[in-house]
Amino acid sequence: MARLRVGIAGLGRLGARHARMLATRVADAELVAACSPVGEERAWAAQTLGVGANYATYAELLAHPGLDAVVLVTPTTEHAGQIIHALAAGKHVFSEKPTSLSLEDCLRVEEAAARHAGQVVLIGYVRRFDPSYRDAFDKVSHGVIGVPFMVRSHTLDKNDPSGFFVRFAPTSGGIFLDMSVHDIDAARWFLGSAKPVRAFATGTIAVHEGLAACGDLDNGIAVVEFEGGRFACLQASRTMAHGHESMTEVVGTDGRLTIGGNPRLTRVDVADAHGVRNECTPTFYERFEDAFAAELNAFVAAVLHDGPLPVTLRDATEATRIGIAIQESVRTKSAVTL
Amino acid sequence: MARLRVGIAGLGRLGARHARMLATRVADAELVAACSPVGEERAWAAQTLGVGANYATYAELLAHPGLDAVVLVTPTTEHAGQIIHALAAGKHVFSEKPTSLSLEDCLRVEEAAARHAGQVVLIGYVRRFDPSYRDAFDKVSHGVIGVPFMVRSHTLDKNDPSGFFVRFAPTSGGIFLDMSVHDIDAARWFLGSAKPVRAFATGTIAVHEGLAACGDLDNGIAVVEFEGGRFACLQASRTMAHGHESMTEVVGTDGRLTIGGNPRLTRVDVADAHGVRNECTPTFYERFEDAFAAELNAFVAAVLHDGPLPVTLRDATEATRIGIAIQESVRTKSAVTL
Amino acid sequence: MARLRVGIAGLGRLGARHARMLATRVADAELVAACSPVGEERAWAAQTLGVGANYATYAELLAHPGLDAVVLVTPTTEHAGQIIHALAAGKHVFSEKPTSLSLEDCLRVEEAAARHAGQVVLIGYVRRFDPSYRDAFDKVSHGVIGVPFMVRSHTLDKNDPSGFFVRFAPTSGGIFLDMSVHDIDAARWFLGSAKPVRAFATGTIAVHEGLAACGDLDNGIAVVEFEGGRFACLQASRTMAHGHESMTEVVGTDGRLTIGGNPRLTRVDVADAHGVRNECTPTFYERFEDAFAAELNAFVAAVLHDGPLPVTLRDATEATRIGIAIQESVRTKSAVTL
Amino acid sequence: MARLRVGIAGLGRLGARHARMLATRVADAELVAACSPVGEERAWAAQTLGVGANYATYAELLAHPGLDAVVLVTPTTEHAGQIIHALAAGKHVFSEKPTSLSLEDCLRVEEAAARHAGQVVLIGYVRRFDPSYRDAFDKVSHGVIGVPFMVRSHTLDKNDPSGFFVRFAPTSGGIFLDMSVHDIDAARWFLGSAKPVRAFATGTIAVHEGLAACGDLDNGIAVVEFEGGRFACLQASRTMAHGHESMTEVVGTDGRLTIGGNPRLTRVDVADAHGVRNECTPTFYERFEDAFAAELNAFVAAVLHDGPLPVTLRDATEATRIGIAIQESVRTKSAVTL
Numbered sequence A, B, C, D: 001m002a003r004l005r006v007g008i009a010g011l012g013r014l015g016a017r018h019a020r021m022l023a024t025r026v027a028d029a030e031l032v033a034a035c036s037p038v039g040e041e042r043a044w045a046a047q048t049l050g051v052g053a054n055y056a057t058y059a060e061l062l063a064h065p066g067l068d069a070v071v072l073v074t075p076t077t078e079h080a081g082q083i084i085h086a087l088a089a090g091k092h093v094f095s096e097k098p099t100s101l102s103l104e105d106c107l108r109v110e111e112a113a114a115r116h117a118g119q120v121v122l123i124g125y126v127r128r129f130d131p132s133y134r135d136a137f138d139k140v141s142h143g144v145i146g147v148p149f150m151v152r153s154h155t156l157d158k159n160d161p162s163g164f165f166v167r168f169a170p171t172s173g174g175i176f177l178d179m180s181v182h183d184i185d186a187a188r189w190f191l192g193s194a195k196p197v198r199a200f201a202t203g204t205i206a207v208h209e210g211l212a213a214c215g216d217l218d219n220g221i222a223v224v225e226f227e228g229g230r231f232a233c234l235q236a237s238r239t240m241a242h243g244h245e246s247m248t249e250v251v252g253t254d255g256r257l258t259i260g261g262n263p264r265l266t267r268v269d270v271a272d273a274h275g276v277r278n279e280c281t282p283t284f285y286e287r288f289e290d291a292f293a294a295e296l297n298a299f300v301a302a303v304l305h306d307g308p309l310p311v312t313l314r315d316a317t318e319a320t321r322i323g324i325a326i327q328e329s330v331r332t333k334s335a336v337t338l
Helices: A013-024 A039-049 A058-062 A076-088 A103-115 A131-141 A164-172 A175-190 A209-214 A284-305 A313-332 B013-024 B039-049 B058-062 B076-088 B103-115 B131-141 B164-172 B175-190 B209-214 B284-305 B313-332 C013-024 C039-048 C058-062 C076-088 C103-115 C131-141 C164-172 C175-190 C209-214 C284-305 C313-332 D013-024 D039-049 D058-062 D076-088 D103-115 D131-141 D164-172 D175-190 D209-214 D284-305 D313-332
Strands: A004-009 A029-035 A053-055 A069-072 A092-096 A121-124 A148-158 A196-204 A219-226 A230-240 A245-252 A255-259 A268-272 A275-278 B004-009 B029-035 B053-055 B069-072 B092-096 B121-124 B148-158 B196-204 B219-226 B230-240 B245-252 B255-259 B268-272 B275-278 C004-009 C029-035 C053-055 C069-072 C092-096 C121-124 C148-158 C196-204 C219-226 C230-240 C245-252 C255-259 C268-272 C275-278 D004-009 D029-035 D053-055 D069-072 D092-096 D121-124 D148-158 D196-204 D219-226 D230-240 D245-252 D255-259 D268-272 D275-278
Touching: A004 A013, A004 A058, A004 A284, A013 A029, A013 A039, A013 A284, A029 A039, A029 A058, A039 A053, A053 A058, A058 A076, A069 A076, A069 A284, A076 A092, A076 A103, A076 A164, A092 A284, A103 A313, A121 A284, A121 A313, A131 A175, A131 A245, A131 A255, A131 A284, A131 D268, A148 A175, A148 B219, A164 A175, A164 A209, A175 A219, A175 A230, A175 A245, A175 A313, A196 A313, A196 B196, A196 B219, A196 B230, A219 A313, A219 B148, A219 B196, A219 B219, A230 B196, A230 B230, A245 A284, A268 D131, B004 B013, B004 B058, B004 B284, B013 B029, B013 B039, B013 B284, B029 B039, B029 B058, B039 B053, B053 B058, B058 B076, B069 B076, B069 B284, B076 B092, B076 B103, B076 B164, B092 B284, B103 B313, B121 B284, B121 B313, B131 B175, B131 B245, B131 B255, B131 B284, B131 C268, B148 B175, B164 B175, B164 B209, B175 B219, B175 B230, B175 B245, B175 B313, B196 B313, B219 B313, B245 B284, B268 C131, C004 C013, C004 C058, C004 C284, C013 C029, C013 C039, C013 C284, C029 C039, C029 C058, C039 C053, C053 C058, C058 C076, C069 C076, C069 C284, C076 C092, C076 C103, C092 C284, C103 C313, C121 C284, C121 C313, C131 C175, C131 C245, C131 C255, C131 C284, C148 C175, C148 D219, C164 C175, C164 C209, C175 C219, C175 C230, C175 C245, C175 C313, C196 C313, C196 D196, C196 D219, C196 D230, C219 C313, C219 D148, C219 D196, C219 D219, C230 D196, C230 D230, C245 C284, D004 D013, D004 D058, D004 D284, D013 D029, D013 D039, D013 D284, D029 D039, D029 D058, D039 D053, D053 D058, D058 D076, D069 D076, D069 D284, D076 D092, D076 D103, D076 D164, D092 D284, D103 D313, D121 D284, D121 D313, D131 D175, D131 D245, D131 D255, D131 D284, D148 D175, D164 D175, D164 D209, D175 D219, D175 D230, D175 D245, D175 D313, D196 D313, D219 D313, D245 D284
Parallel strands: A004 A029, A004 A069, A029 A053, A069 A092, A092 A121, A148 A230, B004 B029, B004 B069, B029 B053, B069 B092, B092 B121, B148 B230, C004 C029, C004 C069, C029 C053, C069 C092, C092 C121, C148 C230, D004 D029, D004 D069, D029 D053, D069 D092, D092 D121, D148 D230
Antiparallel strands: A148 A245, A196 A219, A219 A230, A245 A255, A255 D268, A268 A275, A268 D255, A275 C275, B148 B245, B196 B219, B219 B230, B245 B255, B255 C268, B268 B275, B268 C255, B275 D275, C148 C245, C196 C219, C219 C230, C245 C255, C268 C275, D148 D245, D196 D219, D219 D230, D245 D255, D268 D275
C-alpha cells in the first residue's frame, strides 16, 4: 500500500498548519515537496517538517518528480488557475475554498475537472468533514428532525483590533463571499442541494471604518430562498469579542439541530467573579482542527481507495454563485433573483 | 393607600390567567369586575376568584361604579375601539398587544390617549417587563456590550398537531404581525428606537397546509433595517417540536447578549437514554408568567404612584407599522421601504 | 372565604422578605401583626407594608386579637420554644428551618404538635416547595430514573470577604447543621425517608481563619449511608466566588436528575472577552424567591383547606439528627453510627 | 531524526486502538511489532495496520531486533512483571494504568526503573494528557482559582445490561481500584501531590447483583483527606443510562473549575419532543481519544527528545496506595488512616 506523494503550495498561516497536518496526521500521505515565495517558510518546512524539496514557484512544485497530488493553500485569486494547471499536469488537487470569487472561473475549473475525470479535485469546505456537522447530517438523513426546510448559519470571527484584514478587503469579494460561503455550503448540504431563487442581504460597518473605502461591511445578514419553500438565514461578523463561532441550525418538521451553539474551546467551565463561563475558540482553526485532519485524510483516501467525497465542484460553484448574488443585494439594497 | 379597582374584559385562556394574576399577585389592585360573553367564564370568575360583578358586555363593565381601570384581554380587532371607549369613560387602560393590526387604528388610539393625558394606557409588550430582558437591557444601558447594532430575535411556538390556529389565521394579520411584533418591539427597544427604513421577509408552510388558503405561513424569517446601520433579523415558527421559545440576541461592538438561548422549563437536567437534556416551556405563558405579574404591577404602580412605564403607545404603533411592512414583503417577494 | 390572619415574628433580612411576601403574594393571608425587638423594623412594617399592629415581644404578638397563625423568622435557638408557645396559644405555626440544633428540642416540638393535632406546624424546608425540586420529585415518582439510590447535594454560599458570619459561628451548630440540613432533607426526600445508618465528614478552613476558634469549617464534605444500600454525599461551602448554588443530583437505576447544575440568575448569556457566561444567584433568596412564595401559600392552604404539606415535623427532626451526627464525625475524625 | 521503533503487547479492545493510534497519529514512532496470544488479533495487526512482526508471546516481542520501546495494553495483573522485564531488556515502557493492584509490585517497578534511569517508564494516566484537563491545570497553575483545596471527581460508565464485566470483578481489585484511580490521580495532580491521611468510602449494588459474590459494588463514593486541609470526593458508577462521564471539579479560594460537566459527544444539540438535549460519549474512548494520541506522542517525545512527562511512577504508586485504602474502608465500614 504505497503512500500518496503530496506537495503543498502555500506555507502561510493556514498553509503551515496544513503542511504539519500532512506530515503528522495523514498516515497514507507523504509530504514530499512544498512551494512558497518566502524563503523563511521554505526553510521552516525543510527543518521543522523534514520536507525534502522546497521550491519558490508553483511550476517547480508541479514538476517535482513522482508527485501525485497538490494541496493548495494559496490566495483565492490563484485557486482556479492552479487547479487547472495541476489537472493538466496529471495531479490530484485539494484546494482551500472557495474555488474562485468569479463564477466563470468556477465553471472553467469544473470543465477542466470533467476533462480529467480520473483525477480527484476537492475544494475544502471543511465543515463537511467536521464530526459535529457530520453527526447532524447523519441525524437529518435518518429523519431525526423530519423534513428540513430552514437553515440558520453564521460565521463570526473574533475582532482583530488592529484591523489588519481591512487591507485585504478590496480583494476578498466582500464579507459574504469571504466568510459566508461556508454557511451557504452548509445550507445547501442540509437542504438537499435545492436550487436558489432569491437573495437579500444587508449589514453595517460597526467597528472598522476603513472598510467603507471598498464598500465592504464587518457585520451582515443574508436571507436566501430555495425552491420548494426552503430558506436560509446567514450571518457574518468580524467583530466578536468572545472568539470565533461557526454555528449552523437546521430546522425540520419534527425538530431542530444546532451545531456549535456554544463555541467552547475545551470542556472546562470556570465559576468565578464573572459567573459561570467557558472560554471560546479564538479562531476557526481551533474549532476545525480535527475536521482539517479528516478532510485531508478523506482526500487521500479518495485518491488511493476511491473513497467517497461529500462535496463536489458543483457544490463549490453554487456557493460562489449564491455568494455573488448576496453581495449584489448589498449593493442594490433589494432582493436579487438567482 | 387605596387599591386600584380594576375590571377585566375577556376571560379566555389568557384572560383567565390575567384575572387570576390580578386576584393573587397584584397587591395594589382589586379585581372588582369582569366581562365576558361566555356565561361559564363569568361563573368561574365569580366562584373561583370571588369577582363581585360579572357582566356580559364591555359597556356594562365600563359603567361599573367606582371602576378605575380596565385590563383588555379581548380579540385584537377589539383593542383599539375598547381602548378609546375606556379613555372616554375616564378609565386607565392596560391592553394586550398589539394595539391593532391597522396603522390607522394605532394612530387613533395615540390621539385619544393624547386627549386624555392624565390616564395611563399600556400595551402589553410583556418582554419589556421580563426579568431576563430587563437584565439584558440594563447591561446594554451600562455599556457591557458597547454600542448595540444588531438584534436577532425569534418567537417559536410548539406545534399544535390539531392545527387549531389555522382557523384564526385569516384574521391574525399573518404570522409576523401575530407573533413577531414582540421581536420587533424588542429590536426597537435594544436598538434605541431607531427609525426603520427597509424590510424583507420570506417563509414557508412546513406543516399546516390549511394556511395556504389565506396566504399565511407557519415559518418565516424577516430582516429589518434601521437608520444608522442597525438591523434586526426575526424568525417566527408555529411548528417547533420542543416547546415555546422566545429568544433575543443583542450584538454590540464589544459583546453579545443572548436572552433565552435554551427555553428550559425548570432547573432540572435529565441524564438518560436520550442524552443530557432539559424540558422546555410548552407555551409562552410558562415562559413569561413572572413577567405578566410584573407588567400588571407596573401598570397599577403607574396609575397609583406615577411609576415609570418602559413602553409607549408610539412604540406599540411602530411594532404594528413594521409588522405590516414585513407582511407586505412576503406578498411582494421584494424589499419594502418604510 | 375568610383570609388567614397571620402574624410574623422576626423582621430581619429574611423576616422582612417573608413579611413582604405575606403582604403581596399570599392572597389568602392577611398580615395583621408583626413583632421585632428593633423599633426601626417595626416602623418599616407599619409604613411600608401597612401592618396594623407591631409589637416588641413575641408574647404580645401571640396575644394579638383574632390571630390565626404565626410565621417565625427568628434565631434558630428560639424556634422550638416559640413553636411550643404558639401551639399552646392555639395558633398554627410556620417556622424557618431547622426546628432546633438540639434533638431533644425537636422531639419536644413533635410532642407538642401531637397534642395539638388540629393545628398545622410547618418547618420551612423550602426546597420541598421549589418548582424545580418538585419537578424532579414528580419525575422520580413517575419512575423516570428507575429506583433512586444515591443523592449528591450541595449548598454553596458566595464568599463574604468581610467574614461577618464568623461572629455567628459559635452558635450556628457548625457548617453542616447550619447549611447542609437542606441537603440532608433533600436526600431523605428523594431516597424515600430511608433510615440513616452511618455518617462521615471532613472539611477545612480555606479562607476564614477566625472559624478555628470555635472548631468550625468554611468548606466540608459529608457522606451519609441509609438502609437499603442508599447513600448521600453532601457538600457545603461559604467561600464561592460566583454566587450561591443549591444543587441536588438524584441517581437512579435508569437515569440521573440534576437540579440547579448552573445557578444562573436570569436567562441571559453574555459573550464577551471572558468567554460565554451567565451571572449567578448572589444569595439563596434570589434562587428560592418563588419557592418561598409557594411555601407560604401552601402553609396557608393547609390551614384553610386542609391542603397537603410535603414535609413533616419528623422529617425536620431527622434532618437535625443526621446533621448532629455529621458534626460529630468532623470532631472525631471517624465514621459515626446513627 | 530516526523514528522510535515501538512494539505493542495486547491487541484487545483498547490495545487495538492504541496500535492504530501508533500507526496513524504518532508520526515519530514506527509500530514495528506486536504480540497477542490471539491469532486473529495478530492477523488484524498485520493486515490492517501493516505491522511486520506479530508474536504470540511477550518474550518474543521483547526480543524483536532493533526494538526501542514497548506499549503495554495487557491485563493489569501483568503490568508490573512486564514493565520490569522490558526494563531489563533495555526498552522504554509505556503501560496502561494502573501499575499494579499491589503496592509491593508498584514499589518493585519503581525500584527497577531507578536501576534503569536512562529508560523512560510512563503509566497511562491519560487525563494528564487531555486538552481540557491540561487547560484546567494551566489555569490552576496561573492562579485563576487561587489556592486549590478540594477536588470532586467521578468516573461513570454507561450501564452494560449484559453485566459482562461482572465476570472480571473478582480480579479487578474492586470498583475504586479499577475505576477511581483516574480520579485519585487527578485529585493528587490538582492538589499538589499532597500526602493522603485518611479515606472513607461506601457504595451499593444498584443493578448487578452478581457482584455480591466477590464483595464488589457497582456504585460508590469515597472521601480522601490530604495533609494541609485538602480533600477529595470521588464517585464511581458502572450503571449510568446516558453514557460515560469523566468529571473533575477543582475548588480553590478564588473560584472553581469543572472539567467535563456535560459529557457531550459532539457539538450538536437536538431540540425535539425530549426537550433540548445532547448525546453523550458512550465510552471513555470517545471522550479521551485525542488524549490517548497526545499521551503516546508525549511518551515518544520523552524518549527521543527528553520531553517532559507530567506523571511519575511515584504518582502511579500513590494512586494504587490510596485506592487500596479506599477499598479497605468499604470492607471495614470505617475511616482508614493512610
